[in-house]
Amino acid sequence: MKYDLIIVGQGIAGTAIAAKALEYNKKIILIDERHKPVASEVAAGVINPLTGKNWGLAWEFENAFAEAQHFYQYWETFFHTKFLRQKPIKRYLAHIGDQNTLAAFAQENPYQKYVQALHLSASERHTSAWKNTFGSVDIFPAAHINTQHLLATFRQFFSEKNMLCEEQFCHEQLTIFSDKVIYKDMEASFVVFCEGYKVLSNPLFARLPINACKGEVLLAEIDELDRHFMYKCGVMAAPQSEKIWWIGSTYHWNELSETPNLAMLEELRKLLQENLLVPYKIQNMQAGIRPGSPDRRPIVGNLKEYPPVTILNGLGTKAYLYAPLMAHFLAKYLFQQENLPPTIALSRFKAFR
Numbered sequence: 001m002k003y004d005l006i007i008v009g010q011g012i013a014g015t016a017i018a019a020k021a022l023e024y025n026k027k028i029i030l031i032d033e034r035h036k037p038v039a040s041e042v043a044a045g046v047i048n049p050l051t052g053k054n055w056g057l058a059w060e061f062e063n064a065f066a067e068a069q070h071f072y073q074y075w076e077t078f079f080h081t082k083f084l085r086q087k088p089i090k091r092y093l094a095h096i097g098d099q100n101t102l103a104a105f106a107q108e109n110p111y112q113k114y115v116q117a118l119h120l121s122a123s124e125r126h127t128s129a130w131k132n133t134f135g136s137v138d139i140f141p142a143a144h145i146n147t148q149h150l151l152a153t154f155r156q157f158f159s160e161k162n163m164l165c166e167e168q169f170c171h172e173q174l175t176i177f178s179d180k181v182i183y184k185d186m187e188a189s190f191v192v193f194c195e196g197y198k199v200l201s202n203p204l205f206a207r208l209p210i211n212a213c214k215g216e217v218l219l220a221e222i223d224e225l226d227r228h229f230m231y232k233c234g235v236m237a238a239p240q241s242e243k244i245w246w247i248g249s250t251y252h253w254n255e256l257s258e259t260p261n262l263a264m265l266e267e268l269r270k271l272l273q274e275n276l277l278v279p280y281k282i283q284n285m286q287a288g289i290r291p292g293s294p295d296r297r298p299i300v301g302n303l304k305e306y307p308p309v310t311i312l313n314g315l316g317t318k319a320y321l322y323a324p325l326m327a328h329f330l331a332k333y334l335f336q337q338e339n340l341p342p343t344i345a346l347s348r349f350k351a352f353r
Protein backbone atom coordinates (compact mmCIF):
# COMPACT_ATOMS: atom_id res chain seq x y z
CA MET A 1 0.00 0.00 0.00
CA LYS A 2 1.33 3.50 -0.90
CA TYR A 3 1.21 6.46 1.49
CA ASP A 4 2.54 10.00 1.67
CA LEU A 5 3.56 9.56 5.32
CA ILE A 6 4.24 6.69 7.70
CA ILE A 7 4.03 8.24 11.20
CA VAL A 8 5.55 6.34 14.11
CA GLY A 9 3.85 7.23 17.42
CA GLN A 10 0.43 8.66 18.25
CA GLY A 11 1.23 10.93 21.16
CA ILE A 12 0.51 14.63 20.62
CA ALA A 13 3.44 14.95 18.16
CA GLY A 14 2.22 12.12 15.91
CA THR A 15 -1.41 13.20 16.23
CA ALA A 16 -0.57 16.80 15.26
CA ILE A 17 1.43 15.91 12.12
CA ALA A 18 -1.15 13.27 11.12
CA ALA A 19 -3.99 15.78 11.44
CA LYS A 20 -2.02 18.44 9.58
CA ALA A 21 -1.23 16.01 6.73
CA LEU A 22 -4.95 15.23 6.44
CA GLU A 23 -5.62 18.97 6.10
CA TYR A 24 -3.30 18.76 3.03
CA ASN A 25 -5.28 15.73 1.73
CA LYS A 26 -2.29 13.43 2.20
CA LYS A 27 -2.55 9.68 2.67
CA ILE A 28 -1.15 8.59 6.02
CA ILE A 29 -0.67 5.53 8.21
CA LEU A 30 0.20 5.72 11.92
CA ILE A 31 2.05 2.94 13.72
CA ASP A 32 1.70 3.04 17.52
CA GLU A 33 2.44 0.29 20.01
CA ARG A 34 0.02 1.83 22.54
CA HIS A 35 2.33 1.33 25.48
CA LYS A 36 1.14 2.82 28.77
CA PRO A 37 1.72 5.28 30.27
CA VAL A 38 2.24 7.70 27.39
CA ALA A 39 3.51 11.16 28.35
CA SER A 40 0.89 12.82 26.16
CA GLU A 41 -1.87 11.17 28.23
CA VAL A 42 -0.25 11.75 31.62
CA ALA A 43 0.20 15.48 30.82
CA ALA A 44 -2.19 18.00 32.35
CA GLY A 45 -2.49 19.82 29.03
CA VAL A 46 -1.84 23.22 30.56
CA ILE A 47 -0.89 26.03 28.18
CA ASN A 48 0.81 28.69 30.26
CA PRO A 49 2.48 31.85 28.88
CA LEU A 50 4.50 32.76 32.02
CA THR A 51 6.49 29.90 33.50
CA GLY A 52 9.31 29.12 35.91
CA LYS A 53 10.53 30.87 39.04
CA ASN A 54 11.41 33.92 36.93
CA TRP A 55 8.06 34.17 35.19
CA GLY A 56 9.71 33.78 31.78
CA LEU A 57 7.53 34.33 28.73
CA ALA A 58 7.30 31.03 26.81
CA TRP A 59 9.32 31.08 23.58
CA GLU A 60 7.19 32.18 20.56
CA PHE A 61 4.09 32.13 22.77
CA GLU A 62 1.93 34.38 20.65
CA ASN A 63 2.48 32.52 17.35
CA ALA A 64 2.32 29.10 18.96
CA PHE A 65 -0.88 29.88 20.87
CA ALA A 66 -2.57 31.33 17.78
CA GLU A 67 -1.71 28.17 15.81
CA ALA A 68 -2.77 25.93 18.73
CA GLN A 69 -6.15 27.63 18.98
CA HIS A 70 -6.66 27.34 15.24
CA PHE A 71 -5.66 23.66 15.24
CA TYR A 72 -7.70 22.49 18.25
CA GLN A 73 -10.77 24.51 17.23
CA TYR A 74 -10.64 23.18 13.66
CA TRP A 75 -10.69 19.58 14.96
CA GLU A 76 -13.29 20.39 17.63
CA THR A 77 -15.62 21.46 14.81
CA PHE A 78 -14.76 18.35 12.82
CA PHE A 79 -15.47 15.97 15.74
CA HIS A 80 -18.30 18.07 17.29
CA THR A 81 -16.58 18.11 20.66
CA LYS A 82 -14.38 20.30 22.87
CA PHE A 83 -10.64 19.86 23.51
CA LEU A 84 -9.43 23.37 24.48
CA ARG A 85 -10.88 25.54 27.22
CA GLN A 86 -9.43 28.96 27.85
CA LYS A 87 -9.13 29.59 31.59
CA PRO A 88 -6.84 31.70 33.76
CA ILE A 89 -4.05 30.28 35.88
CA LYS A 90 -4.25 31.68 39.41
CA ARG A 91 -0.62 31.70 40.51
CA TYR A 92 0.33 32.46 44.11
CA LEU A 93 3.34 34.66 44.69
CA ALA A 94 6.19 32.95 46.52
CA HIS A 95 7.88 36.00 48.10
CA ILE A 96 7.91 39.77 48.23
CA GLY A 97 10.18 39.87 45.14
CA ASP A 98 7.34 38.34 43.11
CA GLN A 99 5.11 41.27 44.07
CA ASN A 100 7.63 43.70 42.59
CA THR A 101 8.08 41.58 39.46
CA LEU A 102 4.32 41.34 38.90
CA ALA A 103 3.69 45.02 39.60
CA ALA A 104 6.33 45.81 36.92
CA PHE A 105 4.83 43.23 34.50
CA ALA A 106 1.42 44.91 34.84
CA GLN A 107 2.97 48.05 33.23
CA GLU A 108 5.38 46.48 30.74
CA ASN A 109 5.18 44.97 27.28
CA PRO A 110 5.23 42.11 26.35
CA TYR A 111 4.10 40.83 29.80
CA GLN A 112 1.29 43.30 30.45
CA LYS A 113 -1.26 41.41 28.35
CA TYR A 114 -0.83 38.21 30.40
CA VAL A 115 -1.45 39.83 33.81
CA GLN A 116 -5.24 39.74 33.87
CA ALA A 117 -5.60 40.69 37.54
CA LEU A 118 -3.30 41.14 40.51
CA HIS A 119 -4.74 40.32 43.96
CA LEU A 120 -2.61 41.72 46.74
CA SER A 121 -5.19 42.85 49.32
CA ALA A 122 -5.37 41.19 52.76
CA SER A 123 -9.07 40.33 52.44
CA GLU A 124 -8.45 38.33 49.24
CA ARG A 125 -5.55 36.54 50.90
CA HIS A 126 -7.65 35.39 53.87
CA THR A 127 -10.39 33.73 51.80
CA SER A 128 -8.14 31.65 49.59
CA ALA A 129 -8.31 27.82 49.27
CA TRP A 130 -4.51 27.89 48.91
CA LYS A 131 -1.79 29.16 51.21
CA ASN A 132 -1.66 32.83 50.32
CA THR A 133 0.99 34.95 52.01
CA PHE A 134 2.00 37.32 49.23
CA GLY A 135 -1.08 37.52 46.99
CA SER A 136 -1.83 36.02 43.60
CA VAL A 137 -2.07 36.86 39.93
CA ASP A 138 -4.50 35.64 37.27
CA ILE A 139 -2.51 34.78 34.15
CA PHE A 140 -4.49 34.97 30.91
CA PRO A 141 -4.70 34.04 28.05
CA ALA A 142 -3.96 30.49 29.15
CA ALA A 143 -5.72 27.24 28.32
CA HIS A 144 -6.37 23.66 29.30
CA ILE A 145 -6.47 20.80 26.78
CA ASN A 146 -8.38 17.65 27.66
CA THR A 147 -5.44 15.45 26.66
CA GLN A 148 -7.00 11.99 27.14
CA HIS A 149 -10.17 12.93 25.30
CA LEU A 150 -8.20 14.46 22.43
CA LEU A 151 -5.91 11.45 21.95
CA ALA A 152 -8.76 8.93 22.30
CA THR A 153 -10.97 10.83 19.83
CA PHE A 154 -8.20 10.93 17.21
CA ARG A 155 -7.25 7.31 17.88
CA GLN A 156 -10.80 6.13 17.26
CA PHE A 157 -10.98 8.22 14.07
CA PHE A 158 -7.63 6.94 12.74
CA SER A 159 -8.67 3.39 13.57
CA GLU A 160 -12.09 3.67 11.86
CA LYS A 161 -10.46 5.12 8.72
CA ASN A 162 -7.84 2.30 8.64
CA MET A 163 -5.05 4.77 9.28
CA LEU A 164 -3.74 3.08 12.44
CA CYS A 165 -1.61 -0.02 12.94
CA GLU A 166 -1.40 -0.99 16.62
CA GLU A 167 2.03 -2.59 16.81
CA GLN A 168 5.62 -1.85 17.71
CA PHE A 169 7.63 -0.31 14.87
CA CYS A 170 10.70 -2.40 14.20
CA HIS A 171 13.49 -0.13 12.92
CA GLU A 172 15.44 -3.01 11.35
CA GLN A 173 12.60 -3.61 8.91
CA LEU A 174 12.73 -0.12 7.41
CA THR A 175 14.38 0.15 3.99
CA ILE A 176 15.39 3.66 2.98
CA PHE A 177 15.80 4.88 -0.62
CA SER A 178 16.69 8.40 -1.77
CA ASP A 179 13.03 9.28 -2.43
CA LYS A 180 10.94 6.84 -0.39
CA VAL A 181 10.87 4.33 2.46
CA ILE A 182 9.48 0.81 2.58
CA TYR A 183 8.27 -0.79 5.80
CA LYS A 184 6.73 -4.26 5.52
CA ASP A 185 3.99 -3.88 2.86
CA MET A 186 3.90 -0.06 3.21
CA GLU A 187 5.66 2.37 0.89
CA ALA A 188 5.77 6.09 1.66
CA SER A 189 7.44 9.31 0.53
CA PHE A 190 8.43 10.02 4.16
CA VAL A 191 8.55 8.37 7.57
CA VAL A 192 8.02 10.78 10.50
CA PHE A 193 9.34 9.56 13.85
CA CYS A 194 7.21 10.87 16.75
CA GLU A 195 8.33 8.39 19.38
CA GLY A 196 8.71 10.74 22.34
CA TYR A 197 11.54 9.72 24.68
CA LYS A 198 11.60 6.28 23.04
CA VAL A 199 13.54 7.87 20.19
CA LEU A 200 16.50 7.05 22.47
CA SER A 201 16.30 3.49 21.09
CA ASN A 202 15.91 4.53 17.44
CA PRO A 203 19.25 3.68 15.73
CA LEU A 204 18.73 6.39 13.05
CA PHE A 205 18.69 9.08 15.77
CA ALA A 206 21.27 7.59 18.11
CA ARG A 207 23.15 10.92 18.19
CA LEU A 208 20.09 13.03 18.99
CA PRO A 209 20.55 14.93 22.29
CA ILE A 210 17.21 14.09 23.92
CA ASN A 211 16.92 14.85 27.65
CA ALA A 212 14.36 12.48 29.12
CA CYS A 213 12.70 14.00 32.19
CA LYS A 214 10.39 11.85 34.27
CA GLY A 215 7.40 13.38 36.01
CA GLU A 216 5.02 12.02 38.67
CA VAL A 217 1.43 13.18 39.06
CA LEU A 218 -1.32 12.75 41.67
CA LEU A 219 -5.01 12.62 40.86
CA ALA A 220 -6.99 13.98 43.80
CA GLU A 221 -10.65 14.50 44.56
CA ILE A 222 -11.19 18.09 45.69
CA ASP A 223 -14.69 19.56 46.10
CA GLU A 224 -13.94 23.11 47.08
CA LEU A 225 -11.93 24.47 44.14
CA ASP A 226 -13.41 26.69 41.44
CA ARG A 227 -13.08 24.79 38.15
CA HIS A 228 -13.03 28.02 36.13
CA PHE A 229 -9.36 28.33 37.11
CA MET A 230 -6.14 26.36 37.09
CA TYR A 231 -3.86 26.96 40.08
CA LYS A 232 -0.15 27.22 40.74
CA CYS A 233 0.79 27.19 44.41
CA GLY A 234 3.79 24.96 45.14
CA VAL A 235 2.09 22.41 42.86
CA MET A 236 0.16 22.88 39.62
CA ALA A 237 -3.55 21.93 39.80
CA ALA A 238 -5.72 21.48 36.72
CA PRO A 239 -9.31 20.22 36.61
CA GLN A 240 -9.76 16.75 35.12
CA SER A 241 -13.02 14.81 35.26
CA GLU A 242 -15.78 15.81 37.70
CA LYS A 243 -14.25 16.68 41.13
CA ILE A 244 -10.88 15.15 40.11
CA TRP A 245 -7.87 17.44 39.93
CA TRP A 246 -4.54 16.73 38.27
CA ILE A 247 -1.77 17.66 40.71
CA GLY A 248 1.75 17.85 39.40
CA SER A 249 4.42 17.40 38.92
CA THR A 250 7.92 16.24 39.70
CA TYR A 251 10.97 16.60 37.45
CA HIS A 252 13.84 14.15 37.50
CA TRP A 253 16.36 13.13 34.90
CA ASN A 254 18.17 9.86 34.12
CA GLU A 255 15.36 7.59 35.26
CA LEU A 256 13.64 5.78 32.41
CA SER A 257 11.45 3.43 34.44
CA GLU A 258 7.83 4.26 33.70
CA THR A 259 6.45 3.28 37.11
CA PRO A 260 5.91 6.17 39.54
CA ASN A 261 8.81 6.78 41.93
CA LEU A 262 7.29 6.62 45.43
CA ALA A 263 9.81 8.98 47.04
CA MET A 264 9.08 11.63 44.40
CA LEU A 265 5.33 11.12 44.85
CA GLU A 266 5.72 11.63 48.59
CA GLU A 267 7.51 14.96 47.96
CA LEU A 268 4.64 16.00 45.73
CA ARG A 269 2.05 14.97 48.32
CA LYS A 270 3.88 16.99 51.02
CA LEU A 271 3.93 20.03 48.76
CA LEU A 272 0.19 19.68 48.20
CA GLN A 273 -0.42 19.25 51.94
CA GLU A 274 1.60 22.40 52.71
CA ASN A 275 -0.22 24.55 50.18
CA LEU A 276 -3.81 23.38 49.81
CA LEU A 277 -6.05 24.49 52.70
CA VAL A 278 -9.24 22.60 51.74
CA PRO A 279 -9.85 18.83 52.09
CA TYR A 280 -8.60 16.46 49.37
CA LYS A 281 -8.48 12.72 48.80
CA ILE A 282 -5.79 11.14 46.62
CA GLN A 283 -7.33 8.73 44.11
CA ASN A 284 -4.49 7.73 41.84
CA MET A 285 -0.90 8.36 40.75
CA GLN A 286 0.85 8.31 37.40
CA ALA A 287 4.21 8.93 35.80
CA GLY A 288 5.35 9.85 32.30
CA ILE A 289 8.60 10.76 30.56
CA ARG A 290 8.98 14.09 28.77
CA PRO A 291 11.25 14.30 25.73
CA GLY A 292 13.24 17.54 26.10
CA SER A 293 16.09 19.07 24.11
CA PRO A 294 19.23 20.84 25.42
CA ASP A 295 18.04 24.28 24.23
CA ARG A 296 14.39 23.60 25.17
CA ARG A 297 13.22 24.01 21.59
CA PRO A 298 11.30 21.37 19.63
CA ILE A 299 13.21 19.28 17.08
CA VAL A 300 11.92 19.08 13.50
CA GLY A 301 13.63 18.02 10.27
CA ASN A 302 15.09 15.20 8.23
CA LEU A 303 18.36 13.30 7.99
CA LYS A 304 20.80 14.73 5.45
CA GLU A 305 21.98 11.28 4.39
CA TYR A 306 18.42 9.84 4.27
CA PRO A 307 16.05 12.68 3.22
CA PRO A 308 12.78 10.67 3.56
CA VAL A 309 13.53 10.07 7.27
CA THR A 310 12.04 12.89 9.36
CA ILE A 311 11.36 13.66 13.02
CA LEU A 312 9.05 15.73 15.25
CA ASN A 313 10.22 15.53 18.85
CA GLY A 314 11.71 17.52 21.76
CA LEU A 315 8.37 19.00 22.83
CA GLY A 316 9.52 19.08 26.47
CA THR A 317 7.14 20.56 29.03
CA LYS A 318 5.02 22.53 26.51
CA ALA A 319 3.93 19.91 24.00
CA TYR A 320 0.31 21.02 23.71
CA LEU A 321 1.37 24.59 22.99
CA TYR A 322 4.06 23.76 20.42
CA ALA A 323 2.87 20.58 18.62
CA PRO A 324 0.39 22.37 16.29
CA LEU A 325 2.95 25.01 15.21
CA MET A 326 5.67 22.38 14.72
CA ALA A 327 3.29 20.23 12.64
CA HIS A 328 2.47 23.33 10.57
CA PHE A 329 6.19 23.95 9.89
CA LEU A 330 6.89 20.28 9.13
CA ALA A 331 3.93 20.03 6.73
CA LYS A 332 5.11 23.14 4.85
CA TYR A 333 8.62 21.68 4.71
CA LEU A 334 7.49 18.29 3.41
CA PHE A 335 4.65 19.29 1.11
CA GLN A 336 5.58 22.82 -0.03
CA GLN A 337 9.41 22.69 0.20
CA GLU A 338 9.49 25.69 2.58
CA ASN A 339 12.55 26.03 4.81
CA LEU A 340 12.27 25.21 8.50
CA PRO A 341 13.01 27.99 11.02
CA PRO A 342 16.65 27.41 12.10
CA THR A 343 15.67 27.54 15.82
CA ILE A 344 13.75 24.25 15.55
CA ALA A 345 15.66 22.53 12.72
CA LEU A 346 17.32 19.19 13.44
CA SER A 347 20.35 20.59 11.57
CA ARG A 348 21.10 22.99 14.47
CA PHE A 349 22.78 20.00 16.15
CA LYS A 350 26.33 19.43 14.89
CA ALA A 351 25.80 15.69 14.47
CA PHE A 352 22.99 16.33 11.95
CA ARG A 353 24.61 18.96 9.68
Ligand SMILES: Cc1cc2nc3c(=O)[nH]c(=O)nc-3n(C[C@H](O)[C@H](O)[C@H](O)COP(=O)(O)OP(=O)(O)OC[C@H]3O[C@@H](n4cnc5c(N)ncnc54)[C@H](O)[C@@H]3O)c2cc1C
Nearest residue numbers: 009011012013033040043045046169196215288318319320
Ligand atom coordinates in the same frame (compact mmCIF):
# COMPACT_ATOMS: atom_id res chain seq x y z
C1 LIG B 1 3.97 14.64 34.35
C2 LIG B 1 3.93 15.38 33.06
C3 LIG B 1 3.18 16.55 32.96
C4 LIG B 1 3.14 17.24 31.75
N1 LIG B 1 2.35 18.34 31.64
C5 LIG B 1 2.25 18.99 30.47
C6 LIG B 1 1.36 20.07 30.32
O1 LIG B 1 0.62 20.43 31.24
N2 LIG B 1 1.32 20.72 29.13
C7 LIG B 1 2.07 20.33 28.07
O2 LIG B 1 1.97 20.93 27.00
N3 LIG B 1 2.94 19.28 28.17
C8 LIG B 1 3.05 18.61 29.35
N4 LIG B 1 3.90 17.55 29.48
C9 LIG B 1 4.83 17.24 28.38
C10 LIG B 1 4.21 16.37 27.32
O3 LIG B 1 3.45 15.35 27.89
C11 LIG B 1 5.27 15.73 26.41
O4 LIG B 1 6.20 16.65 25.94
C12 LIG B 1 4.58 15.15 25.18
O5 LIG B 1 3.56 14.30 25.59
C13 LIG B 1 5.50 14.42 24.25
O6 LIG B 1 4.70 13.98 23.19
P1 LIG B 1 5.25 12.98 22.10
O7 LIG B 1 4.13 12.71 21.16
O8 LIG B 1 6.53 13.52 21.55
O9 LIG B 1 5.65 11.66 22.92
P2 LIG B 1 4.75 10.59 23.70
O10 LIG B 1 3.60 11.19 24.36
O11 LIG B 1 5.72 9.81 24.55
O12 LIG B 1 4.19 9.65 22.55
C14 LIG B 1 5.04 8.79 21.82
C15 LIG B 1 4.19 7.69 21.18
O13 LIG B 1 5.03 6.90 20.34
C16 LIG B 1 4.77 5.53 20.57
N5 LIG B 1 6.00 4.80 20.22
C17 LIG B 1 7.26 5.05 20.64
N6 LIG B 1 8.11 4.17 20.09
C18 LIG B 1 7.38 3.36 19.30
C19 LIG B 1 7.67 2.23 18.46
N7 LIG B 1 8.94 1.78 18.30
N8 LIG B 1 6.66 1.61 17.82
C20 LIG B 1 5.37 2.05 17.95
N9 LIG B 1 5.04 3.10 18.72
C21 LIG B 1 6.02 3.75 19.39
C22 LIG B 1 4.39 5.46 22.04
O14 LIG B 1 3.62 4.32 22.32
C23 LIG B 1 3.57 6.74 22.21
O15 LIG B 1 2.22 6.52 21.90
C24 LIG B 1 3.92 16.79 30.65
C25 LIG B 1 4.65 15.61 30.75
C26 LIG B 1 4.65 14.90 31.94
C27 LIG B 1 5.43 13.61 32.02
